[in-house]
Amino acid sequence: MNDQDRDNPQSPYGELPPSPQRRPAARAQQVKPTVSTIILGVTVAMYVLQLAARSLTGVQLVEYYGMKINENIIAGEFWRLITPVLLHGSVLHILFNMYALYAIGRGLEIQFGNARFLLLYLVTAFTGNVLSFLITPNPSLGASTAIFGIVAAEGVFIYQNRELFGGNARALLSNTFLIVFLNLAMGATTTGIDNWGHLGGLLGGVAFAWFAGPLLSLQPSVYGYRVVDERGIRKAVLVSIAIVVVASLLVAQKIMLAGG
Secondary structure, three states, X not given: OOOOOOOOOOOOOOEEOOOOOOOOOOOOOOOOOHHHHHHHHHHHHHHHHHHHHXXXXXXXXXXXXXXXXXXXXXXXXXXXXXXXXXXXXXXXXXXXXXXXXXXXXXXHHHHHOHHHHHHHHHHHHHHHHHHHHHHOOOOEOOOHHHHHHHHHHHHHHHHHOHHHHOOHHHHHHHHHHHXXXXXXXXXXXXXXXXXXXXXXXXXXXXXXXXXXXXXXXXXXXXOEEEEEEOOOHHHHHHHHHHHHHHHHHHHHHHHHHHXX
């Protein structure tokens, strides 16, 4: 594998002190969580727009044009497979999702990098809405599709780099599994929650992180050891395209069956 194929993966990482015993569990703190901060701000702004439109018109105007509605998607309004990630149904709804984005997403963005994290967020929002479209006729909205994708990606990241996390890996993975289980169980026992969207985001996050998430290793350098990511943004883009193509084919198949 030449340097071009590896997308110059060494560049995002800094040097570590020359200690063979050191087990770095995290990416060098060179990445600022800019993308997650922008997503949070845009999502809050969209909710303010929802409230303003509702107050001025007396109807849920923004939700009507942006949420996942199967009949409209079949009619060709394909933006509804991604725009629901920006919309929310209540203050509690957006508070829960944005808190999760802040608490989990910012740390994961530091590990994944800005561009790769943005791809993860968009891809998992898309796969969540696609699975919901394929299975349930109920309309839905919310960022929880992408939030489940982020949690899943964090679990895969920890698992694939468990040697660098040392003894903390098992506890971190157990905590991730517990979060996923409790939230899926809550979705399955509570009315009005699109658990298929959650599961779709979860599966999208697993697929993305498994093939395109950071795969870290320690390599010797003149200063001792440094953390190297064996995957680059090029691979993340290719994996994103592959996931979107597969999901889009499933959407097209359902639309064809609905038209037949």
